[in-house]
Amino acid sequence: MSVIDTINSNQGASFSFEVLPPIKGNGTGGLFSTIDKLREFNPRYINITTHRSEYVYKDLGNGLMQRQRVRRRPGTIAIAAAIQNKYNIPVVPHIVCSGNNREDLEYMLLDLQFLGISDLLVLRGDKAKDESSFKPTGDGPVHATDLIDQINRFNDGFFFDGTPIKVPGTPFQYGVACYPEKHEEAANLEADMQVLKKKEEMGAQYAITQLFYDNKKYFDFVEKAKAIGINIPIIPGIKPLNKLTQLTVIPKTFHCDLPEALYKEASQCKTDEEVYQVGIEWTVQQCRELLENGAPSLHFYTANAVDSVCEIAKQLY
Secondary structure (H helix, E strand, C coil): CCHHHHHHCCCCCEEEEEECCCCCCCCCHHHHHHHHHHHHHCCCEEEECCCCCEEEEEECCCCCEEEEEECCCCCHHHHHHHHHHHHCCCEEEEEECCCCCHHHHHHHHHHHHHHCCCEEEEECCCCCCCCCCCCCCCCCCCCHHHHHHHHHHHHCCECCCCCECCCCCCCCEEEEEECCCCCCCCCCHHHHHHHHHHHHHHCCCCEEECCCCCHHHHHHHHHHHHHCCCCCCEECEECCCCCCCHHHHHHHHHCCCCCHHHHHHHHCCCCHHHHHHHHHHHHHHHHHHHHHCCCCEEEEECCCCHHHHHHHHHHHC
16 A cells, blocks of 8 residues: 555554664664564554765874765665565655765666655755755756656656656655745745645645644644645654753754743753653644644654654554
8 A cells, every 4th residue: 555545544543654774884683673663553654764975084094184975874775675575564765866866866766666666755855964055966956846857757757868768667656845844945934835835736645744843833834735725645743852952952953943831841851761751741642632633644753762652652552
């Protein structure tokens, strides 16, 4: 069953989550341990993130530094195939503009078709750490909509250079990202929502939000989306607080606000364990309110939060 079929099946609030490929050289043990903990809650699909290469500087020991390109978390497509084969759970690899030219992306699509993986999450991706603004790689796409256009042409039976595909495979279906508190680079929320509308018009079947902690932001976003003609399901993306440092790191990194009540309670905590408990309690209440008010499903970001997500899922599912 495809992701959109799962969302539209009306079989209750489906559970899904996102995982990161293992750090280079670490093997799949930690990743599979995460999935083993969460599969008892019957995940309908698992998203796998994609991470671009970055430049690092290696000390050569003679007073000189060497600039090297390093990819810390390779293997998104291979990991997606491994999860699908081991667990028989649908997988949704992230396909991103960031760090890829059009030929790179084309080969990814071919590999995914060979593996029988046809659901994608299409994203622009992050800018490189050494760049002040996003820059495409070679002739790579600049925006998620550019990447959607390439995928649509591939689905229509053409490579990016216009050459016909002799034996087209199963067409890809895809979701996209959206931002209840706007993308950090958008001029305003209204302009950002027009981008989401364009993604839907181009073929996006659903959208998953950036993480948020204030449900009013989500409900207002959904209402505004409907008002301008956006009709695809908008799935809330959830990540529980579990560390004291996150009180400052999360708002800065993900450009989202912490509600006053959550910040007040969490800032009174003395230890990470206390924040962990506050995060679980807040997220359970948050998720229940979302589901009671029509959220189509819940999607969890598990990075550094697997145990919290397990505890929350036990109470919800």
